[in-house]
Amino acid sequence: MLGACPHDCPDTCSLVTTVENGLATKVQGNPAHPQTGGVLCNKVSHYTERTYHPERLTQPLKRTGPKGSGRFEAVSWDAALTDIAARLKTIAARNPEAIVPYSYAGTMGQVQSEGMAARFFNRLGASFLDRTICSTAGGEGLTHTLGGKVGMRVEFFAESKLIIIWGSNSIGSNLHFWRYAQQAKRNGAKLICIDPRRSETAEKCHDHIALLPGTDAALALAVMHELIRNNWLDHDYITSHTVGWPELRERALQWSPERTATICAVPVEQIKNLARDYGQCFIDRQPAAIRMNYGMQRVRGGGNAARAIACLPALTGAWRHRAGGVLLSSSGLFPVDRAALHRPDLLAGRWPRTINMITIGNDLLAESSDSFGPKVEALIVYNSNPVAVAPESGRVVEGFAREDLFTVVLEHFQTDTADYADYVLPATTQLEHWDVHSAYGHTDVLLNRPAIAPVGESKSNAQIFRELAAHMGFDEPCFLESDESLCRTAFGDKVDFNELLVKGFAPLGLPEAPYANGNFPTTSGKCEFFSERLAAQGLDGLPDHVPNYETFGTSKDFPLAMISPPARNFLNSTFVNVKSLRDIEIEPVLEIHAADAAARGIVNGDVVKVFNQRGDYLVRAEVSARARPGVVNGMGIWWRKLGMDGTNVNQLTSQHLTDLGRGPVFYDCLVEVALAPQAAVASQ
Numbered sequence: 221m222l223g224a225c226p227h228d229c230p231d232t233c234s235l236v237t238t239v240e241n242g243l244a245t246k247v248q249g250n251p252a253h254p255q256t257g258g259v260l261c262n263k264v265s266h267y268t269e270r271t272y273h274p275e276r277l278t279q280p281l282k283r284t285g286p287k288g289s290g291r292f293e294a295v296s297w298d299a300a301l302t303d304i305a306a307r308l309k310t311i312a313a314r315n316p317e318a319i320v321p322y323s324y325a326g327t328m329g330q331v332q333s334e335g336m337a338a339r340f341f342n343r344l345g346a347s348f349l350d351r352t353i354c355s356t357a358g359g360e361g362l363t364h365t366l367g368g369k370v371g372m373r374v375e376f377f378a379e380s381k382l383i384i385i386w387g388s389n390s391i392g393s394n395l396h397f398w399r400y401a402q403q404a405k406r407n408g409a410k411l412i413c414i415d416p417r418r419s420e421t422a423e424k425c426h427d428h429i430a431l432l433p434g435t436d437a438a439l440a441l442a443v444m445h446e447l448i449r450n451n452w453l454d455h456d457y458i459t460s461h462t463v464g465w466p467e468l469r470e471r472a473l474q475w476s477p478e479r480t481a482t483i484c485a486v487p488v489e490q491i492k493n494l495a496r497d498y499g500q501c502f503i504d505r506q507p508a509a510i511r512m513n514y515g516m517q518r519v520r521g522g523g524n525a526a527r528a529i530a531c532l533p534a535l536t537g538a539w540r541h542r543a544g545g546v547l548l549s550s551s552g553l554f555p556v557d558r559a560a561l562h563r564p565d566l567l568a569g570r571w572p573r574t575i576n577m578i579t580i581g582n583d584l585l586a587e588s589s590d591s592f593g594p595k596v597e598a599l600i601v602y603n604s605n606p607v608a609v610a611p612e613s614g615r616v617v618e619g620f621a622r623e624d625l626f627t628v629v630l631e632h633f634q635t636d637t638a639d640y641a642d643y644v645l646p647a648t649t650q651l652e653h654w655d656v657h658s659a660y661g662h663t664d665v666l667l668n669r670p671a672i673a674p675v676g677e678s679k680s681n682a683q684i685f686r687e688l689a690a691h692m693g694f695d696e697p698c699f700l701e702s703d704e705s706l707c708r709t710a711f712g713d714k715v716d717f718n719e720l721l722v723k724g725f726a727p728l729g730l731p732e733a734p735y736a737n738g739n740f741p742t743t744s745g746k747c748e749f750f751s752e753r754l755a756a757q758g759l760d761g762l763p764d765h766v767p768n769y770e771t772f773g774t775s776k777d778f779p780l781a782m783i784s785p786p787a788r789n790f791l792n793s794t795f796v797n798v799k800s801l802r803d804i805e806i807e808p809v810l811e812i813h814a815a816d817a818a819a820r821g822i823v824n825g826d827v828v829k830v831f832n833q834r835g836d837y838l839v840r841a842e843v844s845a846r847a848r849p850g851v852v853n854g855m856g857i858w859w860r861k862l863g864m865d866g867t868n869v870n871q872l873t874s875q876h877l878t879d880l881g882r883g884p885v886f887y888d889c890l891v892e893v894a895l896a897p898q899a900a901v902a903s904q
């Protein structure tokens with residue numbers, strides 16, 4: 221059976237599931253889908269292990285112990301939904317905004333993410349959720365510069381002569397892009413990686429610039445500085461297809477490589493070489509391509525950094541080539557019919573308050589007020605594991621532990637979050653339900669057809685919200701639409717559904733070099749170095765270096781910067797409970813540079829305490845060249861209960877927001893590291 225990988229990964233692979241006697245026996249990459257090329261990552265190759273996991277939730281559960289204890293009893297669907305509906309009705313009668321949905325990208329399918337859920341919450345008048353935890357800083361940065369989440373077609377990276385991989389461990393998190401980069405490398409392309417961590421990807425590139433976290437905008441401005449000084453500029457392209465060149469020029473000239481080298485803590489020569497390589501492509505009329513990923517925007521200045529980097533291809537006219545330009549996300553290219561799917565008309569004129577998912581810790585603990593609105597009384601979580609993934613988990617746990625909070629969690633497994641639920645509802649996996657997918661790392665639509673029947677009594681998210689709507693007495697016909705029909709609604713007539721049914725995928729049919737002649741989807745139609753829209757909001761119209769909230773070198777107590785990038789065999793907190801994958805990652809690890817370890821009397825393999833003013837957690841220290849001096853890498857995102865001391869790295873991260881897009885600052889975090897107290901080690 222043909223399907224689509226549902227995970228929050230740019231690659232959105234086409235899956236082929238082998239079914240024998242009603243059981244899925246194998247999940248493989250579809251060889252007929254060019255982007256997948258018949259290859260899956262190690263994680264999803266283990267999909268049947270996850271689907272038939274002995275701890276898979278198969279029945280609705282009702283809490284019997286204190287919150288967080290994980291003690292539950294099985295109940296019938298009807299009993300669970302009747303009680304949930306009664307509780308929600310009581311709260312909604314006072315104020316529906318006291319009910320908050322909490323979801324992210326456990327599945328990226330249009331149907332099982334917000335397809336039916338949005339209809340339900342719109343009809344209810346629940347609070348809006350600002351779904352900001354991943355990509356909004358970079359997304360807004362891109363939108364203010366290029367006009368949307370748009371960019372190069374990923375397949376053409378294979379023809380690039382220079383590929384800059386900026387804030388991405390592609391081998392771990394964007395494997396199918398890496399295949400194209402490898403092709404380019406074999407054809408003589410140079411690969412440069414910009415990443416504080418010497419990742420699996422960084423060590424396979426020709427150059428690696430290990431800058432301090434949160435200094436990417438400075439680096440991009442210094443590259444511009446060198447392009448200007450050496451006149452490696454496509455003046456025709458700049459004149460015809462950009463806005464704000466004189467202003468940007470002046471700004472960039474303030475960023476000499478020498479000044480920037482101090483801020484980024486890298487050698488001046490590396491900065492000059494980066495600019496020279498980029499400029500050389502202009503001189504030789506060869507395509508230069510930048511693959512940004514979200515790793516560089518999880519800091520205070522993440523939006524500005526994305527803006528600065530997105531300006532580069534217009535300066536050298538790299539967009540003239542189909543293998544030139546920049547790609548962060550292609551999601552803005554997909555014609556999803558959100559109004560038909562989410563039905564904002566069901567709001568009927570109401571405009572509820574918005575809760576930012578990043579500050580859920582603070583918001584669950586906030587009292588009613590004029591500025592905040594009503595105290596949160598009910599939370600419905602699906603496709604997300606906030607107790608593990610949201611920042612400052614001490615606060616998040618305190619909020620979830622509130623006895624007066626009514627929490628429902630739709631899940632596959634008893635996650636850290638599910639432990640705090642009043643009801644846990646078993647959801648189907650991708651092998652068991654319909655869905656249709658856009659992508660953010662390529663430009664094909666994919667269909668997912670169920671390969672097997674639901675495991676146990678599990679139901680799809682859409683089905684659960686449909687049934688909950690019925691129990692609430694919502695009688696609009698849209699609450700009767702089936703999952704398969706929702707798949708058709710998602711793209712309307714913009715995509716040939718028959719093609720999807722036959723092949724499993726359908727390319728969008730986009731131009732090869734969309735911005736060769738400008739035509740950016742901005743209001744001006746040009747690449748906006750200067751954004752009038754930002755200036756009108758009282759913000760800087762130009763990109764700039766915005767220092768981290770917790771800037772390296774500014775704290776005596778917490779002298780190390782910590783980033784917490786994904787571990788290769790997990791996907792955020794998904795797969796941590798899959799034994800074959802956890803056996804590879806073994807246990808939570810902190811990579812630390814030899815000099816930083818020695819200064820603290822730490823040797824490889826020691827259990828260490830990582831701490832700051834927000835909390836602490838225990839990890840195994842790996843003294844490693846993957847860490848640069850001054851920066852430790854707390855690899856993510858472990859389930860708290862499967863970690864060393866019932867916590868994880870987010871115990872230390874902060875709830876601050878980015879400059880643009882109200883995003884998270886997971887990698888803008890100062891810490892100190894010390895040998896763990898013996899007592900804690902002995903209890904392991």
Ligand SMILES: Nc1nc2c(c(=O)[nH]1)N[C@H]1C(S)=C(S)[C@@H](COP(=O)(O)OP(=O)(O)OC[C@H]3O[C@@H](n4cnc5c(=O)[nH]c(N)nc54)[C@H](O)[C@@H]3O)O[C@H]1N2
Nearest residue numbers: 387388389392393417433434514515785786788790791792
């Ligand atoms: N295996 C695996 N794949 C994944 C994920 C996963 O958890 N595991 N997560 C998925 C998700 S949710 C997303 S959003 C995508 C993208 O996910 P990303 O989180 O962008 O994933 P990575 O490609 O690992 O990129 C992060 C890289 O950015 C680096 N980095 C950290 N701070 C900075 C900085 O300030 N500047 C620069 N230049 N680099 C920095 C990190 O060291 C790391 O190598 O990948 C998805 N794919």
Ligand SMILES: Nc1nc2c(c(=O)[nH]1)N[C@H]1C(S)=C(S)[C@@H](COP(=O)(O)OP(=O)(O)OC[C@H]3O[C@@H](n4cnc5c(=O)[nH]c(N)nc54)[C@H](O)[C@@H]3O)O[C@H]1N2
Nearest residue numbers: 324325326327354603604605609630631647784792793794
């Ligand atoms: N410290 C630190 N924290 C981070 C990050 C980081 O790099 N460092 N990365 C951040 C990023 S980029 C992201 S995107 C977020 C990710 O945060 P989340 O979106 O919460 O991602 P996951 O942890 O993978 O949790 C998804 C959950 O959804 C469930 N799920 C999957 N499919 C379905 C379904 O069909 N139905 C239901 N009901 N449930 C389903 C899975 O079982 C899983 O428990 O984490 C963020 N947190």
Ligand code: SF4
Nearest residue numbers: 225229232233261264
């Ligand atoms: S997680 Fe990414 S690479 Fe792995 S199968 Fe899914 S889409 Fe493909």
Ligand SMILES: [Mo]
Nearest residue numbers: 228353354355
């Ligand atoms: Mo993400």
